[in-house]
Amino acid sequence: MNSKLTILAASLTLILGCNNANVANEEQQSVTQSESAEQLVKRAKAIHERVIVLDTHNDFSDANFVEDKNYTMRLKSQVNLPKMEEGGLDVSWLIVYTGQGELNEAGYAKAYASAMKKFESIHRLTEEIAPDQIELALTSDDVRRIIKSGKKVAMIGVENGYPIGEDISNVKKFYDLGARYMSLAHNGHSQLSDSNTGDKDQQWLHNGLSDLGREAIKEMNKWGIMIDISHPSKMANMEMMRLSKAPVIASHSSSRAMNNHSRNLDDEELLMLKKNGGVVQAVAFQSYLNSQKHDTFLNAAKEVYQQTADKLGLALFDRKLYSTLDEAGKNKMVNDWQTIKEQSQPAIDTLSKTVKQVDVADLVDHIDYMVKLIGVDHVGISSDFDGGGGVLGWNDAAETHNVTIELVKRGYSESDIEKIWSGNLLRVLDDVQRVAKEIQANKT
Template structure:
């Protein structure tokens, strides 16, 4: 009888032990858990006003890279929608035309949040707004301005843009503006201001006063250095990567990265193929261009979307296909900058619908793949939270805190 009782006790012990033992969390499960727990922020998404109408808008899964259904699929919480204006002539006519473009884009963002999808997305102006809106289960829109050119020479426009919801502004894009030189001056060595113009220096002070983050992704290196010297608040690079890994004028070199750290700012690593690995990007582009021609000729097709779809499917199956720039290349830049300036000064951006998109993160629906790669490289949940938006929100808070002391 004792032997039977002992056997029953032994069996009971092992049965209970089996029930209490936890199944080890897989790497994918761990990444998904982290991805769902942190606030994911993409600081640069372009758009076209044509996709902000009653019949065509971001409530639909359109062919573009970012919209609400794709944000849902990929678990992307916050999109900084960009009021972008290309550089034009520095005169009244040019400023007027640019202003018309900018106002149309502001209006489109407000229509999305107020008219088309108020139950799905809301405009945020502060980090507190971001946390409140995501907690309520909605997506978040924030507004960045790419090129202050539409403001003309009227500094009061900065306050108008602030009131419309702009929380970061770049003083130039591709081409020198009335405020500062652009990175594109490296191509021919021609500069308009040798950094900031006098108007640009006043613009830095005005953005500090208002609580607008200064974006240095497109301005020249000298412009950026002068902005840091003048700014009383941290600055950001909304969509740039490490120049040490990819020698492109849109990226930041080590001197600039260290200045960003000293300033307390953040560099939002960008998923733009030619800014991550130019040679790899060009090789893939050449390979795909040839494949597009082959598909068009062999099947007698003319529709570009159809040709691209078939060619992409073929490239995915071919073992000899030239590989494109991928999420691993993107995270290489994150690794580099984290090692150089620390995890507190690095973030994430896509430049979707403005040329961005890489293998594994071609649109917002694939956002999880970035978190997965970070987990594969042993980034902690705390660090992933910082990279995906915590750092950016910290800078926004500091910029707005500085503004309260200046007003």
């Protein structure tokens, strides 16, 4: 048994030790019962190596995209090239993220500068630091070509349209820089769209999209940028799907029926997404998958983390404080938090024996539900790594194979797994780019 197979076997032991109560039906149970663990691992391993494995949402720090500290190294980050290689992750969508700030000229200028720095970091990685290891893809053909060459693939998503300010021409500028999807809001209403936060507090700015947001939809359709409905409000999402001439995506959302969180899509949104021809990328974010299990474990783990933080003289991660810090402060908080987690891991492992964590099975429960509701052609996978994502069994890119093991265990075919990991998302990208060519041709 080679080293990769050994890793997969160990991972399978972990997954099979999880609660099997959510196995979809007796036929799927028989898949596990009729195969030994080693046979299932071998089959999953072969499938994982054959299909294109694509994760639509990986955040990053600019500090990890410089000459002396970058993704060629096995950093503490959940995603980097060594971990992608170890876990068989082929395509990483790197995220140009901007937190929501004030809706004025100063706020837009600051957000634009931040976005430009993110774009520059990605291009530096793929063009200067490691062009022999990872390449930027702009189309599905690029993805297949780059993988065939033996390199990993980077793609670019924009999380929050806030940085375009009130200049709609920035949509084309972001496209030219490599952006192939964009959301119109994050956590907080933007000048373009209401946020999912409105679904929690019932406080709205636009009651969906603003006029500028509607113009942004037209521009994204025109140039071939996929519209991402993961962070906006339900009202905004329904309007976007009605307006868009091309399929949309939810780059990192799960099912609200399975777990009532404003970041998840409810059945009405999912059914409209199916009608639109789009795809929802189920996300490995603990509180979105099972809030009760997450909160129970988190409350138990907080004491462990606090004891470690006190011992090291560090502070725990504070999301509200994080959003107010400059880049250096943010990098320090993230690095401190990663150190605290690493030092706490033995105690957390002990805690896990008595208090259940959100795990890979919970992620695939959401996939199961959405596949049954809208069909396997409209469901994919994302992690939100380095942005808060990660579950037991898939807590960094090195463990990506565990998701395929769970899908095989549930009875998904290789064809289905190929669609879920990448086929559906790349099909939407093709459709969006085809529509863009038609729009441009009609305007000339």
